[in-house]
Amino acid sequence: MDVAEMVNDIKRADLLQMYYYLRLTRTLEDRITALYRQGRIMGGVYTSNGMEAIAVGYASALERDDIIAPYHRDMGAFLIRGITPGEVIAQYLGKRTCPTKGKDGNVHMGDLKRGVIGFVSHLADNLPVATGAALAFKIRGESRVVVTNTGDGGTSRGDFHEALNFAAVRKLPVVFFCNNNQYAYSTPLHLQMAIRDVVERAKAYGMPGEIVDGNDMAAVYMAAQRAIRRARAGEGPTFIECKTMRMHGHSEHDSAKYVPSELLEEWKKRDPILKAEQLLTRLGYADEIVFREVGERVKKEVEAGLEFAEQSPLPKGPEALEGVFATDDEVKP
Amino acid sequence: MDVAEMVNDIKRADLLQMYYYLRLTRTLEDRITALYRQGRIMGGVYTSNGMEAIAVGYASALERDDIIAPYHRDMGAFLIRGITPGEVIAQYLGKRTCPTKGKDGNVHMGDLKRGVIGFVSHLADNLPVATGAALAFKIRGESRVVVTNTGDGGTSRGDFHEALNFAAVRKLPVVFFCNNNQYAYSTPLHLQMAIRDVVERAKAYGMPGEIVDGNDMAAVYMAAQRAIRRARAGEGPTFIECKTMRMHGHSEHDSAKYVPSELLEEWKKRDPILKAEQLLTRLGYADEIVFREVGERVKKEVEAGLEFAEQSPLPKGPEALEGVFATDDEVKP
Amino acid sequence: MTTTAQPAMPHEVTYLEAISEALDEEMARDERVFLMGEDIGPYGGAFRITEGFQKKYGEWRVLDTPLSESGFVGAAIGAAMMGMRPVVEMQFADFISCAFDQITEVAAKNHYRWGAVVPMVIRAPFGGGVHGGPFHSECPEGWFFHSPGLKLVAPSTPYDAKGLLKAAIRDPNPVIYFEHKFLYRRLKAVLPTEDYIVPIGKAEVKRVGRDVSVITYGAMVHLALEAADLLAKEGIDLEVVDLRTLIPIDKDTIFESVRKTSKAIMLHEDNKTGGIGAEIAALLAEECFDCLDGPILRIAAPDTPVPFSTPLEEFFLPKVGDVVAAARKLAAY
Amino acid sequence: MTTTAQPAMPHEVTYLEAISEALDEEMARDERVFLMGEDIGPYGGAFRITEGFQKKYGEWRVLDTPLSESGFVGAAIGAAMMGMRPVVEMQFADFISCAFDQITEVAAKNHYRWGAVVPMVIRAPFGGGVHGGPFHSECPEGWFFHSPGLKLVAPSTPYDAKGLLKAAIRDPNPVIYFEHKFLYRRLKAVLPTEDYIVPIGKAEVKRVGRDVSVITYGAMVHLALEAADLLAKEGIDLEVVDLRTLIPIDKDTIFESVRKTSKAIMLHEDNKTGGIGAEIAALLAEECFDCLDGPILRIAAPDTPVPFSTPLEEFFLPKVGDVVAAARKLAAY
């Protein structure tokens, strides 16, 4: 399998679109980080800086009716599913116009109409949930697929185990991504697990697993495609470990002094945007001019989003009381 | 590795003692089953019938100061640690003379003085606990070891995953046995996991694993010895899958119609007591006369135990209020 | 027992059969309804409530799960969000502790946080008096009494058992359905032939009385009714309020009763401290203080785990005599 | 901040530093004490409470765990039973839901069931007002208020924070130590130089008053004190009872206060329904009814998850004005 060759099968438009989402993600998250440093954001800021290709890659491989259950470094996936930069910033600012109407913050965005299961802080909690969504599709004989993601740290939780095991036993149409960015907060991989590759975990479930370069959007996309195809064909779940590196602190208040600077320097060279640009250039699909244009476009979109978010109203206090229970009219009888 | 040859290294006395415990287990559990059928036992009866060699094998490989955290089909281990048949029956009858003083029933016996961590119904809950006991030994630099056991079903629980992962990361002196008796209550292995050998699970933790014939006390004993030696030497945990078959219902009220009768017939031939007798005969360590003597001895011991248990007082109602909290005088300051 | 979807004529059923009928009728009525749990398939569940169901509805609507409560509760949440109506069975309510995180953090909060509708039911066979000991007798309702977003019901009669389960299945929220094991085969009633529900959120006065209100639920309703018969002979007229729904609390019915009698006893089998009786007492002391003509008494299990041995468990469980004594005290106040 | 084992002279410390000092001094005093948790080693914990500890006490007494709350709480139980004194840190109290089963089923019940002593502490940084949203602001004490065998403490001042943590570490039972995040850096006090503990089970009257008793704990103590200052100006003399220990409840101090004032307000940040205020109110309505001269009012968060956006969270949290209004109402009763 030569990634470099297979990449020819990906449509130019698809690659350019992924590139656009890489840039949009980076620009949006950088903007949010800047807002955070200005003290304009309450609560934590978790970014996918340096890891954007994972969410962009897997979300690009999905069909409209498919479902994602992203984790906290998957901004690209939210955007691809149609959550706008404005909504994202509104969410960070606690505005009423965000997917949670201010009830929840940062990356805890969910919207079933756009196929997004809302993230839960408790890591790995959404893996059984993703499995259950896939189960619904299987029971109803639909050809829809669920893709979910977890960090390397998240794979240590019991819910990871229970979810993957159940998905494998029932051959459910779900793909488990793992963003292995080598740290869980300050905890390095070797204190998290006694294996070098997280993909080893898949063997415990009799589930096929593979490792991809998480900084290569095309590689992630193709791996996602293969796994999604398997899932859709009723052949069951796949585990995909994306090797990458967390380039910022765990959240923006963390200076991450515990990460050796050589490691960061090394990975800086493998930046997913850089890699994407090299690829697009090599394939002759785009050049510096295009890259600059995309850069300007996403910048405008993010600024427009910021304006939208800033002009959006905050919720009113008593709205805190709304929505604890669903009402009958929210469901078909 | 030829089990048949290595068995020569086991001392005659040790093999005979294991045989004795196989017989004691069988006779004791048969007696309890009979009591149950007479309606003299409240609550459930879970036996290790046909699986006695596992607990007998691993518990025989331990030193006095080691610790076990057994599960519900490990009667032999309780006996080897010194819990008497009388105490066991007293426990089933809810008498005050049992290790839980009537607070808990059946196999939920614990006694730290005899190195036994009490079983908790919630399957796999005791695996993290066993790991923690091993952690204490590691922190204090003691050369003590913990052995714990779980069913095949129990390995599906998150606590299994979290325990094995932590033990492997910290190279803790703990050995994880798994009694793979092919069913969890009525659930066959293929609905429990998508792998054929539970030992595959060990790979997810970078933990060495092996499969042994769970009906061969010598094989279990030797595997336990190897793993315990590794653990004591600071080389970390081991996972040992014991292949066996549950020969009764899940508990005595379960007729287990869901188990194909051919399977039971096939495994009947591999009965651990039968196997032990063949081994002892082959080695010239014992013969029919010895077997009969042991049979008579254990029968007497069980009957004496029954008498002890029956003559033991029931707890008085208000004792229900005792012992919720430990008092300072129970611990060193 | 294999039920048909709609019983043809009035017929007497046990509490257990009423549950079974509700499941069967709802599965026949609505193909989104499906069941998950341990050993509920060919075996029909530990209590045989789903016996014959898998034959009738197929393997994908009556799904045996691996031994992983957190995993399958999480899966139910995911399936529910995709428009299914999962009903999961805890083999014993006690094991719900293993799924606590999924229930309180995911199921309970999803609607509030981002508007996702999670229509699912968790059946939890609970309660003591069955010689189950500390892990097969628990009353876990108190744990969930405090997690906004959950509804809790606990029927005391076959009629309510059927009607509340149907209502729970049709409710657009996560509902925990506490079915009392002690009542399974001890109660019988003739149920209506036509489809009916017992609305969630409505308590019922099970016995009208003038002097003292006993507010209770589950198996204790029958204890209260027994006490009422005894007290009637001495001229004390007990009113028995069966909460039926624990959350949301039917304050109207409770307050109406206590406004009439001015005397209130809280009765539950759960531990006293932090039990549901505390909340009802607090509500009365807050909102009905002026109508109270005596202290609000509580009768509940003491603050210990449920002990195994018969004399201990008998001491532990509330008794008719306790209710009689409390009512006498209040009547004389 | 790196602390020495025994501070040499009176010094002012924050609530957070008080916690840190208690840990440090107990580790120096008793080598059985060790710490486990996520990112507590080189990083010093999410709130930097154990900064410098690993350097001082080594990797085996300040142990970074994999991301697995159930696993490391279980491990703490095992280590405690082997004679260690583990103190585990939840990164946020909210994640304690993942360890719920180990805490309630294993830690809480072991002593009652079979006499095993489980001296361990779980530190749980809890509470809102920190823009944390639904998963970083919870008050989970209510969940554990109902599990016999656990002790619960919740200090409101640096003095109590230090003294209660030391008492918790020395207690032979599992203790959950709820430390309020909002108070971490907002409170300072000069602490004694000599070793001291605040005994578990003793509430404290933080302000003596004549007219109305406010019974509260944690951050709300300061709200009550603020309200007391305001009310003093209008001649209403508030007594503020700080529970400090939530279980076991110090009925004497509470009753004494309410016998004096005849008026009681329960105040907590936790959701109202099923909160600790309900239990105290119920105790008063049961055992102090005759001394009550007005309804027992409760001020608490409404029954919703903790919302993220500032106006929502402000609405959600109890306010000084609520206490003032309730006290006025009672004073005029």
Ligand SMILES: Cc1ncc(C[n+]2csc(CCOP(=O)(O)OP(=O)(O)O)c2C)c(N)n1
């Ligand atoms: C159950 C649980 N425990 C602890 C945390 C606190 N926490 C948030 S993110 C994080 C590290 C996550 O590491 P990883 O899964 O590798 O994801 P990454 O942030 O590296 O992408 C921790 C410990 C949490 N969110 N959930």
Ligand SMILES: Cc1ncc(C[n+]2csc(CCOP(=O)(O)OP(=O)(O)O)c2C)c(N)n1
């Ligand atoms: C967490 C939990 N869920 C459910 C049960 C009920 N239960 C008791 S034993 C059992 C099957 C256990 O199977 P396995 O682990 O294979 O052990 P075996 O009995 O076959 O030796 C089940 C489901 C339990 N004890 N704990």
Ligand SMILES: [Mg+2]
């Ligand atoms: Mg990571």
Ligand SMILES: [Mg+2]
């Ligand atoms: Mg089994």
